[in-house]
Every structure is written in C-alpha cells, then in structure tokens.
Amino acid sequence: MNAIQTTLQAAIQNKRLSVINQRPILTDALDYRAIDQVFPLFAEQQFFLDELQRDKMQGAEVLEIGLGSGVLSVGAALAGAKRVTALEINPRAKNYAGFNIVMNGVEDRVSIIDGQAQVWQPVQGRRFDYIMSNPPFEPTPEKTDYFYHSAAGPYGLDFLERIFAGLDNHLAEGGHAQIVTAAPGNKQEPDLLLDMIRRQLSGTATVLLNPDLMTFDEIMDRLADKEMGPAEEVDALRRRAKADGVTHFHLCVIHYEKGPKRLQVESSKKVYPNYWDIPVPEYV
Ligand SMILES: C[S@@+](CC[C@H](N)C(=O)[O-])C[C@H]1O[C@@H](n2cnc3c(N)ncnc32)[C@H](O)[C@@H]1O
Numbered sequence: 001m002n003a004i005q006t007t008l009q010a011a012i013q014n015k016r017l018s019v020i021n022q023r024p025i026l027t028d029a030l031d032y033r034a035i036d037q038v039f040p041l042f043a044e045q046q047f048f049l050d051e052l053q054r055d056k057m058q059g060a061e062v063l064e065i066g067l068g069s070g071v072l073s074v075g076a077a078l079a080g081a082k083r084v085t086a087l088e089i090n091p092r093a094k095n096y097a098g099f100n101i102v103m104n105g106v107e108d109r110v111s112i113i114d115g116q117a118q119v120w121q122p123v124q125g126r127r128f129d130y131i132m133s134n135p136p137f138e139p140t141p142e143k144t145d146y147f148y149h150s151a152a153g154p155y156g157l158d159f160l161e162r163i164f165a166g167l168d169n170h171l172a173e174g175g176h177a178q179i180v181t182a183a184p185g186n187k188q189e190p191d192l193l194l195d196m197i198r199r200q201l202s203g204t205a206t207v208l209l210n211p212d213l214m215t216f217d218e219i220m221d222r223l224a225d226k227e228m229g230p231a232e233e234v235d236a237l238r239r240r241a242k243a244d245g246v247t248h249f250h251l252c253v254i255h256y257e258k259g260p261k262r263l264q265v266e267s268s269k270k271v272y273p274n275y276w277d278i279p280v281p282e283y284v
Helices: 003-012 043-050 071-078 091-103 158-170 191-200 216-225 231-244
Strands: 015-020 023-028 061-065 083-088 110-114 128-133 171-185 204-209 248-257 262-267
Touching: 003 015, 015 043, 023 071, 023 091, 043 071, 043 171, 043 248, 061 071, 071 083, 071 091, 071 110, 071 128, 083 091, 091 110, 128 158, 158 171, 158 191, 171 191, 191 204, 191 248, 191 262, 216 231, 216 248
Parallel strands: 061 083, 061 128, 083 110, 128 171, 204 262
Antiparallel strands: 015 023, 171 248, 204 248
C-alpha cells in the first residue's frame, strides 16, 4: 500500500463506506449514535433512487432538503440534473457530503447551502423543477436527545409537515417532488400520512408503499434496547399509539405535482425487506 492509499484507508476507518448503484458513499458507522449522526444507507435511499423520475431529472434545477451524506444529491446529479442545491443543518453531514460529492465527480453540479430551522427560508423566492427529500422521520418520544438533527415529533411526521407547507410555492410549473419517508398508520395504510396529504397538498400525489411493514412496537423496542430515549417516555408513546390506532410504519415514496387534487396509493413493485434494520452493503 502506498502513502496515499494508507491515508485514504485511515480516513475511512471507523466509518462506513457503502456501495449504492455501484457508487461509493461514506457515512458514519452504524454504531455512531451521537446527535450529529451522518446517516448510514438503508432501504430508504435505495427505494428513493429506484423511484427517481429520470426523464424529469434531465437538465433540472433540483432542491434537496436534508442532504446528509449527499447520497440522493449525488444520485440526482448522476441522473442528469443541471444543478442540485442541497440544504443541510448538520455541520458534520456537510463535511461528509462534500467528500462524497467530490469522490463521485459531481462537484460542479451540487452546491450545499446552510439549512435553517425555518426549512424553506434559505431558498425563499426560488422555484425548482425537482424537489426531493428524505426528511427526518425518527419517531421521537418526549425528552429524547438522540439524533438531534433527525427528531421529527412523536410519529415522525413533523418535519414532513413543514416540507408540505412550502411545496407549492417552490415547485416550478410542471415540476415534480419526490419524498421518501416511514409513515405511521394501521396495517393496511399509513393513514396519518394520507390524512396529512389530504389536508395539506392541493395537487396530485401518488404514495408508493413498500409491502414489507414494521410494527410500531418493533420501532419502539429498538429505541428501548439502545436506550435512545427515557424508558417512561417510550412507554408513554406506545400507549398513545395504541389509543390512536397506530400499529405500523410504512416505508413509502411520495410523488407530487401541481394539478387536480388527487391521492393515489399503490404498492411498490420492489419489496424492501425489514427496511429499518438491513443496511446497504459495505464496500469490501
Ligand atoms: C433522514 S436524514 C437523510 C439524509 C440523506 N438525504 C439520506 O437520504 O441519507 C435527514 C437529514 O436532514 C437534515 N436536517 C434536519 N433539519 C434540517 C433543516 N432544518 N434543514 C436542512 N436539513 C435538515 C439532518 O441533519 C439529516 O442529515
């Protein structure tokens, strides 16, 4: 091994180098649990990239909200975007994304802008042909301080709600939005998400559901096992979910365009098994 190879080897040690669509992406290791975690890759990123509307991506001005490692922005740039503007609030994520953007040769097409608590503020007055996000969706019991940048309220929908609120104002005519999330509901459908779409979106939405579900309890067990939240708050959230009839989390991709108000729900063609727990393979 020469000196440069040794340096690179040292740089990725204790991190996770995954391969997705034959491209390398560096993230934090699976066991990095601090509040500024740069998310490792799971089925959600693969589902999102499988669902990219490649025809609409050609020459598009793209916005990504929540860049993380940069995996989706890199994917958009490689799929033909003219320019990707990416918002991120976590300084460590911006460092990782810069590394991944350069490593994948798309540095002339992706620019990173500091995110703000007011999600749309950094791109006020701007419109985009393609808006994309894998928003924070971790269901977050009260008084939990893990994954600070990923907390999204008790059912993981709070951040998405803020995205929905600004979509129409930031989509160009004929523009397309694509969002991947894990949404709460009953066994049949993510009814909380579907209600939110009916309330908030005025155009045409299609929700593709991954047929493999995770139960609300499985997700809560995971928080409890890893002591990611105070036990009594995790239990309080379990009781609340029971009372609200929330039993499952559905991994789904939402496609949205301006147009007649319509909501269609379909199963995805591909199944992403046990989506919360199986990471994208590492580079070996
Ligand atoms: C679920 S991760 C997705 C990261 C990456 N896009 C992916 O698919 O792996 C959500 C990201 O949103 C970022 N984030 C949280 N609040 C934000 C805000 N107000 N503006 C921009 N990004 C934000 C988090 O730091 C995190 O990196």
